[in-house]
Amino acid sequence: MPADPVGASKPRALQAADPAADFDRLNRDWYIDKAVQIAVFIGGISAIVFIIGIFVFISKEGFGFLLGEFSFKEFFLSPNWRPTSEGNPTYGILALIAGTASVTGLAMLVAIPFSLGAAVFIAEFASGKTREYLKVTVELLAAIPSVVWGFIGLAIMNPIIIQTFNVPIGLNVLNAGVILGLMAAPIMTSIAEDALKAVPDRYREAAEAMGATRWQVIYKVVLPAARNGLLGAVLLGVGRGFGETMAVLMATGHSINIPTSIFDSVRALTATIAAELGETAVGSDHYEALFTIGIFLFVVTFIINLTADLVVRGVRRG
Amino acid sequence: MFDASPLNRRNARNEMLVRLLLGAMTGLLVLPVLLILGTLVYKGGPIISFEFLFTSPTNGMTAGGIFPALLGTIFLVLVALLASVPLGVAAAIYLSEYAPDNWFTRAINLAIINLAGVPSIVHALFGVGAFVIFFRFGTSILAASLTLAIMTLPVVIVATRESLQAVPQAFREACWNMGATRWQTIRRVVLPNAVSGILTGVILEVSRTAGETAPIMFTGAAFFLPFLPQSVFDQTMALSLHLFVVSTQVPGMPEELPFGVALVLICMVLAMNSLSIALRMYLRGRKRW
Numbered sequence: 053m054p055a056d057p058v059g060a061s062k063p064r065a066l067q068a069a070d071p072a073a074d075f076d077r078l079n080r081d082w083y084i085d086k087a088v089q090i091a092v093f094i095g096g097i098s099a100i101v102f103i104i105g106i107f108v109f110i111s112k113e114g115f116g117f118l119l120g121e122f123s124f125k126e127f128f129l130s131p132n133w134r135p136t137s138e139g140n141p142t143y144g145i146l147a148l149i150a151g152t153a154s155v156t157g158l159a160m161l162v163a164i165p166f167s168l169g170a171a172v173f174i175a176e177f178a179s180g181k182t183r184e185y186l187k188v189t190v191e192l193l194a195a196i197p198s199v200v201w202g203f204i205g206l207a208i209m210n211p212i213i214i215q216t217f218n219v220p221i222g223l224n225v226l227n228a229g230v231i232l233g234l235m236a237a238p239i240m241t242s243i244a245e246d247a248l249k250a251v252p253d254r255y256r257e258a259a260e261a262m263g264a265t266r267w268q269v270i271y272k273v274v275l276p277a278a279r280n281g282l283l284g285a286v287l288l289g290v291g292r293g294f295g296e297t298m299a300v301l302m303a304t305g306h307s308i309n310i311p312t313s314i315f316d317s318v319r320a321l322t323a324t325i326a327a328e329l330g331e332t333a334v335g336s337d338h339y340e341a342l343f344t345i346g347i348f349l350f351v352v353t354f355i356i357n358l359t360a361d362l363v364v365r366g367v368r369r370g
Numbered sequence: 371m372f373d374a375s376p377l378n379r380r381n382a383r384n385e386m387l388v389r390l391l392l393g394a395m396t397g398l399l400v401l402p403v404l405l406i407l408g409t410l411v412y413k414g415g416p417i418i419s420f421e422f423l424f425t426s427p428t429n430g431m432t433a434g435g436i437f438p439a440l441l442g443t444i445f446l447v448l449v450a451l452l453a454s455v456p457l458g459v460a461a462a463i464y465l466s467e468y469a470p471d472n473w474f475t476r477a478i479n480l481a482i483i484n485l486a487g488v489p490s491i492v493h494a495l496f497g498v499g500a501f502v503i504f505f506r507f508g509t510s511i512l513a514a515s516l517t518l519a520i521m522t523l524p525v526v527i528v529a530t531r532e533s534l535q536a537v538p539q540a541f542r543e544a545c546w547n548m549g550a551t552r553w554q555t556i557r558r559v560v561l562p563n564a565v566s567g568i569l570t571g572v573i574l575e576v577s578r579t580a581g582e583t584a585p586i587m588f589t590g591a592a593f594f595l596p597f598l599p600q601s602v603f604d605q606t607m608a609l610s611l612h613l614f615v616v617s618t619q620v621p622g623m624p625e626e627l628p629f630g631v632a633l634v635l636i637c638m639v640l641a642m643n644s645l646s647i648a649l650r651m652y653l654r655g656r657k658r659w
Contacts, residue, residue, distance in 0.1 A: 081551050081553075081554065082551065084551070084553055085551040085552055085553045085554070088552075088553040088556075089468060089552070089553070091460060092460045092461070092463045092464035092467075092468060093464055093468070094460070095456075095457050095458070095459070095460025095461035095462075095463070095464055096460070096461045096464030096465060096468075096469065096478055097478065098457055098460075098461055098523070099461060099478055099481040099482045099485055099523065099524075099527070100477060100478055100481040102481070102485060102520050102523070103481040103484055103485055103488075105496070105500065106488060106492065106493070106496040109495075109496050109499035109500045109504065110492065110495045110496055110499055112499060112504075113495070113498070113499045113503075165395070166395050166398060166399045167399065169391070169392050169395030169396065170392070170395055170396040170399045170400075172392055173389075173392035173393055173395065173396045174396065177389055177392060177393070178396075186396065186400075188647055189400055190399075190400075191643065191647060192640055192643055192644070192647075193400070193403050195577055195578075195581075195639055195640060195643040196403075196581075196636060196639065196640075197580075197581025197582070197583070197610060197635060197636070197639055198490075198581070198583065198584075199581070199583040199610045199611075199613050199614050199635075200581070200613065200632050200635060200636050202614070202617075203613055203614075203617050203628060203632050204406055204410075204632075206617055206618070207617065207628065207629065208406060208409055234399075234402065234403060237399055238399075241399070265381045265382075265384070265385050266385055267384060267385050267388045267389075268381075288487070291487050292487075294489070295487070295488070295489025295490065295491070295492070296489070296490075297489060297490050297491040297583075297584040298490075298583045298584055298614065302614070302617070302618060322489055322491045322584075325491045325494075325495065326491055326494075326584055326587060329494075329495075329498070329587075329588050330587070330588060334503065342495075343495055343499070346491070346492050346495040349489050349491070349492050350488060350489075350492050353484075353487050353488055353489055353492075354484055354487075354488075356487070357483050357484050357487040358480070358484075360483075361480060361483055
């Protein structure tokens with residue numbers, strides 16, 4: 053066997069015993085590499101730090117209320133939100149929950165069928181240029197800021213509702229629900245479309261080979277296969293509607309009310325914080341009560357997002 | 371010769387019906403929004419002029435322009451970008467290049483999803499509790515921008531991670547085989563191939579940041595200021611909050627002024643998004659692998 057003059061065949065690991073080689077390994081590049089690894093790790097954990105930070109800081113501000121004035125029964129079961137009342141302020145968020153729930157519920161009634169329908173159309177029926185144009189349009193619609201939606205509710209939907217239904221005020225559950233539905237639909241559409249696209253083509257081909265029409269393929273094969281992803285899309289839409297602030301602040305009419313019809317004005321949890329935080333003194337009961345609502349919003353959206361994530365991953369059964 | 375059986379004909383008819391129905395649903399989703407945008411242009415268009423964009427509001431905000439708000443939004447976005455882009459890119463590099471597939475990485479991903487899903491008003495409360503009160507920044511551009519930065523961090527992370535992961539593994543392996551360290555590989559091979567994808571994400575973040583209202587309401591944006599901000603510790607006006615103010619808080623507002631503000635805001639946001647989409651399509655067209 054010929055000699056190996058440069059030692060190229062000698063495994064590098066064997067050279068590590070040699071102190072000179074060890075020094076070679078710990079050169080400047082090696083230290084830079086380690087430093088970068090630590091730096092990007094800090095970036096990586098920042099998301100966790102921020103989520104915990106959000107919870108800690110809003111809890112810190114709301115803590116005084118939770119220990120003092122707070123009563124679970126009054127907070128969740130009383131419809132009376134009268135934080136500024138002289139002498140006897142009450143902090144019940146039931147009516148606010150009802151406001152948020154009614155608006156989000158109506159928004160989902162509008163958004164779920166349309167966005168799922170649009171997602172199926174874009175993913176399974178549209179082709180070529182039409183599909184590209186529709187996808188870009190949906191993406192742009194999702195980008196419209198919520199304050200613009202609120203303004204649309206205020207300045208365009210309001211007179212339309214007053215005229216069409218002959219009611220005195222057009223800022224109500226109907227207005228905010230439609231606005232929120234239009235707002236959530238593009239996001240739900242694109243997530244649902246992703247879920248449909250994730251179904252492998254061989255499922256479709258197998259069904260088509262059995263003689264199924266396109267609709268039969270979609271209805272019997274694609275939709276069941278994409279079920280979890282579609283459910284995730286709906287949940288994210290619900291979370292979005294629940295947490296929306298500016299649009300519901302401007303379009304609901306902002307009066308505390310447990311709605312009995314879609315023409316009643318209501319007030320949402322998020323909108324209450326947005327409208328009242330500026331007028332409260334730091335550290336007052338009212339201020340801390342608003343932070344307590346914030347804790348409630350945080351916990352509920354956290355649960356919704358967690359559920360959506362688990363559903364999309366399909367580990368619900370595990 | 372193939373003759374359609376009754377079953378064939380029924381299937382074909384159902385197919386047409388479903389297609390029409392779903393197409394109509396898509397149309398109904400898109401059309402109202404296009405009509406609304408048309409109304410904005412129709413009502414707000416006439417008021418937009420050089421003067422409207424580059425003068426201050428006058429007469430209790432019922433006349434004049436939107437210059438301080440426009441400038442304020444640009445300030446807020448720039449400071450927010452300075453904070454969130456380095457952090458977001460670092461996080462994405464960690465997740466794409468270093469993170470092992472374990473529970474901890476899943477926790478990070480879950481935190482990112484939640485950061486994107488937390489209501490904007492809760493981010494505002496966090497901004498008040500953390501930046502305004504605890505870190506004593508007061509209501510300032512700094513506090514508002516940091517709040518916005520944390521809120522839009524997921525946009526940068528997700529876009530950057532996607533474009534990093536789109537770089538083929540073989541590129542990295544080739545570089546490692548030359549004896550390069552991980553960081554040398556990332557800097558010389560992975561990042562140059564992903565930089566334009568990261569850029570699309572950053573543009574998208576600009577659009578998100580510019581449109582947000584709730585997080586800046588109590589952390590640094592003011593209803594009206596007679597002067598422009600001098601440093602990051604001053605308050606500022608912002609276009610999104612300005613739209614809220616002129617459409618709800620000021621009596622005797624001429625009808626077309628809020629429409630004009632809304633139109634400027636929406637044009638700004640949609641222009642950014644279109645730029646991002648166009649860049650993405652251009653890049654997809656000339657991808658070499």
